[in-house]
Amino acid sequence: MAEDIKVIVFKLGTEEYGIEVEKVQTIERMMPITRVPKTYSFIKGVINLRGVVIPVIDLRGRFGIEEAEHTDQTRIIIVNVNEMEVGFIVDSANDVIDLNRDIIDVPPDVVGGIKAKYLDGVAKIGDDRLLIMLNLSEVLNKSEIVQLESLEG
Amino acid sequence: MDMNQYLSMFIDESNDHLQSLNESMMGLEANPEDLSIVQVIFRSAHTLKGMAATMGFEDLASLTHQMENVLDLVRNNKLRMQDFIFDTLFKSIDALESMVEDITGGGAGKADVTAIVSSLQAIVRGEVPSAGNASAEVTAAASGNASAAQVFLDEFQYSVLEQSLQEGHQVLYVDVAIRKDCQLKAVRAYMVFDLLERSGEVVKSFPSVQDIEQEKFDYGFSLYYITQKDASEIQKMILNLSEIEAVTAVALDQESLRQMGQDTAAATAEAPAPAPVQEAAPAAAGNASPAASLHPKEENGKAAPARAGGAPSPSRTIRVDIERLDVLMNLFSELLIDRVRLEQLASEVQNGDLTETVEHMGRVSGDLQNIVMKLRMVPVDTVFNRFPRMIRDLAKSLDKKVDLIITGADTELDRTVIDEIGDPLVHLLRNAVDHGIESIADRVAAGKPETGTVQLRAFHSGNHVFIEIEEDGKGIYPKNVLASAVKKGAITQEQANTMSDDEAYQLLFAPGFSTAEVISDVSGRGVGLDVVKAKISSLGGNVTIYSTPGKGTNFSVQLPLTLSIIAAMLVRLGSEKYAIPLSSIVETGIVKQAQIRTIHGNRMLEFRGSHIPLVSLSKIFSVPDYDESTEEETEIVVVRKGERLVALAVQDFIGQNEIVIKNLGKYLPEVQGISGATILGDGQVALIIDPNAFIK
Numbered sequence A: 001m002a003e004d005i006k007v008i009v010f011k012l013g014t015e016e017y018g019i020e021v022e023k024v025q026t027i028e029r030m031m032p033i034t035r036v037p038k039t040y041s042f043i044k045g046v047i048n049l050r051g052v053v054i055p056v057i058d059l060r061g062r063f064g065i066e067e068a069e070h071t072d073q074t075r076i077i078i079v080n081v082n083e084m085e086v087g088f089i090v091d092s093a094n095d096v097i098d099l100n101r102d103i104i105d106v107p108p109d110v111v112g113g114i115k116a117k118y119l120d121g122v123a124k125i126g127d128d129r130l131l132i133m134l135n136l137s138e139v140l141n142k143s144e145i146v147q148l149e150s151l152e153g
Numbered sequence B: 001m002d003m004n005q006y007l008s009m010f011i012d013e014s015n016d017h018l019q020s021l022n023e024s025m026m027g028l029e030a031n032p033e034d035l036s037i038v039q040v041i042f043r044s045a046h047t048l049k050g051m052a053a054t055m056g057f058e059d060l061a062s063l064t065h066q067m068e069n070v071l072d073l074v075r076n077n078k079l080r081m082q083d084f085i086f087d088t089l090f091k092s093i094d095a096l097e098s099m100v101e102d103i104t105g106g107g108a109g110k111a112d113v114t115a116i117v118s119s120l121q122a123i124v125r126g127e128v129p130s131a132g133n134a135s136a137e138v139t140a141a142a143s144g145n146a147s148a149a150q151v152f153l154d155e156f157q158y159s160v161l162e163q164s165l166q167e168g169h170q171v172l173y174v175d176v177a178i179r180k181d182c183q184l185k186a187v188r189a190y191m192v193f194d195l196l197e198r199s200g201e202v203v204k205s206f207p208s209v210q211d212i213e214q215e216k217f218d219y220g221f222s223l224y225y226i227t228q229k230d231a232s233e234i235q236k237m238i239l240n241l242s243e244i245e246a247v248t249a250v251a252l253d254q255e256s257l258r259q260m261g262q263d264t265a266a267a268t269a270e271a272p273a274p275a276p277v278q279e280a281a282p283a284a285a286g287n288a289s290p291a292a293s294l295h296p297k298e299e300n301g302k303a304a305p306a307r308a309g310g311a312p313s314p315s316r317t318i319r320v321d322i323e324r325l326d327v328l329m330n331l332f333s334e335l336l337i338d339r340v341r342l343e344q345l346a347s348e349v350q351n352g353d354l355t356e357t358v359e360h361m362g363r364v365s366g367d368l369q370n371i372v373m374k375l376r377m378v379p380v381d382t383v384f385n386r387f388p389r390m391i392r393d394l395a396k397s398l399d400k401k402v403d404l405i406i407t408g409a410d411t412e413l414d415r416t417v418i419d420e421i422g423d424p425l426v427h428l429l430r431n432a433v434d435h436g437i438e439s440i441a442d443r444v445a446a447g448k449p450e451t452g453t454v455q456l457r458a459f460h461s462g463n464h465v466f467i468e469i470e471e472d473g474k475g476i477y478p479k480n481v482l483a484s485a486v487k488k489g490a491i492t493q494e495q496a497n498t499m500s501d502d503e504a505y506q507l508l509f510a511p512g513f514s515t516a517e518v519i520s521d522v523s524g525r526g527v528g529l530d531v532v533k534a535k536i537s538s539l540g541g542n543v544t545i546y547s548t549p550g551k552g553t554n555f556s557v558q559l560p561l562t563l564s565i566i567a568a569m570l571v572r573l574g575s576e577k578y579a580i581p582l583s584s585i586v587e588t589g590i591v592k593q594a595q596i597r598t599i600h601g602n603r604m605l606e607f608r609g610s611h612i613p614l615v616s617l618s619k620i621f622s623v624p625d626y627d628e629s630t631e632e633e634t635e636i637v638v639v640r641k642g643e644r645l646v647a648l649a650v651q652d653f654i655g656q657n658e659i660v661i662k663n664l665g666k667y668l669p670e671v672q673g674i675s676g677a678t679i680l681g682d683g684q685v686a687l688i689i690d691p692n693a694f695i696k
Helices: A142-152 B003-028 B035-055 B056-074 B083-104 B116-125 B134-141 B153-166 B185-198 B210-213 B231-239 B254-263 B298-308 B320-348 B352-376 B389-399 B415-436 B440-445 B480-486 B493-498 B501-509 B529-538
Strands: A004-012 A015-021 A026-027 A044-048 A053-058 A075-081 A082-092 A093-101 A119-125 A129-134 B170-178 B200-206 B219-228 B244-251 B378-379 B402-407 B412-414 B452-461 B464-470 B541-547 B552-560 B565-573 B576-582 B584-592 B596-599 B602-607 B611-615 B633-641 B646-650 B651-658 B676-681 B684-689
Touching: A004 A075, A004 A082, A004 A129, A026 A044, A044 A082, A044 B501, A044 B684, A075 A093, A075 B185, A093 A119, A093 B584, A119 B389, A119 B565, A129 B116, B003 B389, B035 B056, B035 B134, B056 B083, B083 B116, B153 B170, B153 B200, B153 B219, B170 B185, B170 B231, B185 B200, B185 B210, B185 B231, B200 B231, B231 B244, B320 B352, B352 B378, B378 B415, B389 B402, B412 B415, B415 B452, B415 B529, B415 B552, B480 B501, B501 B529, B501 B541, B529 B541, B565 B633, B565 B646, B576 B651, B596 B611, B633 B651, B651 B676
Parallel strands: A015 A129, A053 A082, B402 B452, B576 B684, B611 B646
Antiparallel strands: A004 A015, A004 A093, A026 A075, A044 A053, A075 A082, A119 A129, B170 B219, B170 B244, B200 B219, B378 B412, B452 B464, B464 B552, B541 B552, B565 B576, B565 B651, B584 B633, B596 B602, B602 B611, B633 B646, B676 B684
8 A cells, every 4th residue: 555645636627636735835826927028928926925925836837727817716726846946836735635545646648738748647547637737847847848939939 | 073063164264264374474474483372383283283184184184283393493483494494384284275276166175295294394303404504503603502402683683782782882692590499580680671671771681571471481582782891890790680590791893783673584403492582571662552562551461462373353254155245135126115105104104103204214224235345345455355465475476575565455345346356356466576577686776675565555536446455566667568558569550659658558458478588487378468457357357557667667457346236227118228437437418419420321410529329229229109219319328438438329318326236147157248137116127238248
């Protein structure tokens, strides 16, 4: 039996995603964002999180999904990976579940249009829930972004 | 036991002790007979040894142990400090420093110190190579004294004695031995002094007057004495006192006196009761120090050497991790934001009690802000304290005489600036001693004193701290600088002809520029003043040179008080707010569209007789809701980088503000044109513009 992990569940569109709870610092409601010019389009800007300036990424933009209007449900998940503090804008975040590592499968090549390299695996909960576990280091990997940008630009 | 948790404490404390060792050694070198300084050095070395042994750094512990052996002999008067011992001890301290450095870098603190250890052991065995020995013996012979006791004179005392001789007085060297069964030897000694002072003046005694007073001597003492009476007469007078075993009084002539003056601190002598030699007797001719009295004031005598020995002032401090202070700062800025909100709410509610409370809270948090800021301030002393040693070594290796005078070491600067400013200052000081101060022969030829002076000054002025390095050396000749620049192809002859002196001095900061004819060991390591300038500029500071050819040069470094708080101009671009550092703003103004011309596709603006580029911030930053091109008149901010100016077009000026600089986080280390962010009073983040980015 592998161990249980706690996972924060959030939504982008209809998909459900998971981030290990240790990597999440807090979950905040939407707050004013100061735009930072001359940077990637998915970086929405910076916020003031209790005195610390933190960059905020629109996760939809990062994954190439069409960006959505912010609603009451919109949240900013502050994660801390590789000593980098970054906020993710997500459509909603309202669940913490225990997950057994055993039920996380290797990701299929294409899941919901998101490149497989951003994913750690997919967990099937119950009969019809699929939870996509994010590989945060890859999501925040900038060398790959630079490549993308230069291709697009 | 896991020692890792103590390692950082060990390193901090070791560095403190090493610094204290260095300082005390410098103090001792200036005043070699002050054994109280030796005590301070011994204690530091001893503590260091204990700590190193506990932490398992054997090499460190054994080297300090050898140092202790030497110091122990010195403090117990078995050994007299001299150049060779000083050099060996300084080398030991250097070795200790590199070991601690190694430990700081994660090493085991191992080092090959056999050479130093064997030198130290040789000293302990009494095998001291000494150039001064020969002449010391001559002196001893000249004094005709069986006792090997020597009294060393400082320059002042020596000149007093010499003058007395010239004026026809007798200068006597008197050695007094008190009977071993004497009960109150201090009283006997006092009677001798009293007697002598009736018919002359005691210039210097050995042990010092204070020590004799406190019975800190065995059964004998010696002194230099100026009188009109004959040596034999004095001898008889003293012998008439009871409980005096023997007296020898020898008249000195110019020759023997001169030798003694030269030998100061150069000889080893098994003095019967040597102890610190402080001041001459109070009545000594022209001696300006009233503190050394035969009678009370013991406190004074004790306290003074302790201070001279570099003992730290008893301010009580604790070590705090700088990151905790950053957290405190962050929490504090949050508090400030809440305060602004509270003030707004209170003004809406219009409740007297509430308004009063909020106002009081405002005052308290204002005071709190000052304190929080001050916590990060560190006196420049922490950087300056390593310079005396450096200048000493430098002067020795260049065979020059240099006095370093430090003033304003208590001037405070933000920790972030302190950490960065050390290297540029080292470079400027080396420069001053190497290139500035002339050789002894040149100085004498120029009619200057042999010893050159380097002044290191720090002081506050407005929102800046100035650090000045001024020497009385040969100065910089603008003509030579220009000639050298032309030769190197940095400028043309025509340019050189029209350059002012100040512009010529600025050339010294050009990359790869050095006026040194000969590349010496000290400078010429490929690091030029351009690096110094770049470093200081990166700190938001500035360097200026003032020089009077033949008289000396002054490098003046202007630094911001802190890197984390700056004065800035807040500007609006549509709905966005940006901060522009005040230090780079030349002026602000309004221009009409008609004044803007296009030259080679670049928009230019006439500004004070010349054309400067106009940069559209809204275009560069692609501001969504503002574009100045539709406006009849545009607000501009003229910013400077060195000599170049650029006008930035903005929508509105909001005003001047003190802002706390924050970085954009690790994920966004560098954004073009943006140097950081700050949090405004309403909690919003405003970006700080880096004006340098717009100036190529």
